[in-house]
Amino acid sequence: MALFEQALLLNAMSVAKQFTGDERGRYVRAAERLRLPFWDWAKLPLETADSFPRVFTDEEVLVSTPSGRANITNPLKSYVFRSNEDHSFMNANETYRRPTFAVSDILQLRADLWAALSSAQTSDFSTEARLDGANKGTQSLNPSNLEAIHDLVHVLVGGHMSVISQAAFDPIFWLRHTNVDRILAIYQAA
Numbered sequence: 046m047a048l049f050e051q052a053l054l055l056n057a058m059s060v061a062k063q064f065t066g067d068e069r070g071r072y073v074r075a076a077e078r079l080r081l082p083f084w085d086w087a088k089l090p091l092e093t094a095d096s097f098p099r100v101f102t103d104e105e106v107l108v109s110t111p112s113g114r115a116n117i118t119n120p121l122k123s124y125v126f127r128s129n130e131d132h133s134f135m136n137a138n139e140t141y142r143r144p145t146f147a148v149s150d151i152l153q154l155r156a157d158l159w160a161a162l163s164s165a166q167t168s169d170f171s172t173e174a175r176l177d178g179a180n181k182g183t184q185s186l187n188p189s190n191l192e193a194i195h196d197l198v199h200v201l202v203g204g205h206m207s208v209i210s211q212a213a214f215d216p217i218f219w220l221r222h223t224n225v226d227r228i229l230a231i232y233q234a235a
Contacts, residue, residue, distance in 0.1 A: 046226055049219055050081040063111040083223035086146075086198050087154045097146040101217055121216045132214075135205070140215040143203030150201055157194050162232055170232050191232070195225050 057079050061072035090096055100106075105116045118125075125139040126132040161170060173192045198221055205211040212218050 046081065046219070046222060053081060054079055060111075065111070081223045082220055083227050084217065084220040085224055086201075086221060087151060087158050089148070089151055089155070096148055096151060097144040101142070101144075121220070124214050124216055135211055135214065137205075140211070141204045142206060142215065142217070144201065145203060146201050154194060154197065157197075158228065161190055161194065162228075162235065171229060191225065191228060 054076065057076040058073070061076040062069065064072045084098065084101075090098075095102075100119075101121050103119050104122065106119045106121075107114060107116055123140045123142075126135070132138070164170075169190060171191045173190050199206050199212060202215075202217060202221070205215050206218060
């Protein structure tokens with residue numbers, strides 16, 4: 046995640062420096078403060094919003110460029126493989142999703158996340174496996190943990206996100222994993 050964020054910041058600064066006049070200073074300052082964004086998949090949508098954010102499904106987005114505002118292909122919708130990139134293992138030329146997110150799923154994620162964050166755990170918070178000291182080091186399943194919640198989000202997004210060897214090619218992977226890191230940081234601070 047840190048390497049991905051570094052690459053994002055370098056690219057953002059490169060774009061910011063292409064602007065001129067007052068806009069250049071504004072965009073350079075923004076690039077200096079930029080951090081990898083996150084998708085809070087446990088946040089309830091507004092009443093009028095879809096359960097799965099449109100920012101991940103819209104075909105195009107309007108952006109500011111050094112030469113003015115322009116509609117571009119939405120980079121968060123999917124990753125389109127270049128012709129020189131081996132993607133034979135994907136069985137597709139671009140990533141796709143089959144989201145099944147419903148408000149009931151978000152409510153379950155919220156409840157599971159609250160249970161994990163508010164339980165008296167130490168090292169068990171982040172993993173499904175739990176070492177059971179009473180049974181001399183045997184493993185048992187941990188019902189309230191970040192890993193299980195993380196896994197469920199992969200399943201709810203569906204498509205390539207539900208296949209371990211393909212998930213990281215989907216742009217949504219990075220925003221949802223930044224949220225996992227954010228939640229772990231919240232747990233550590235608490």
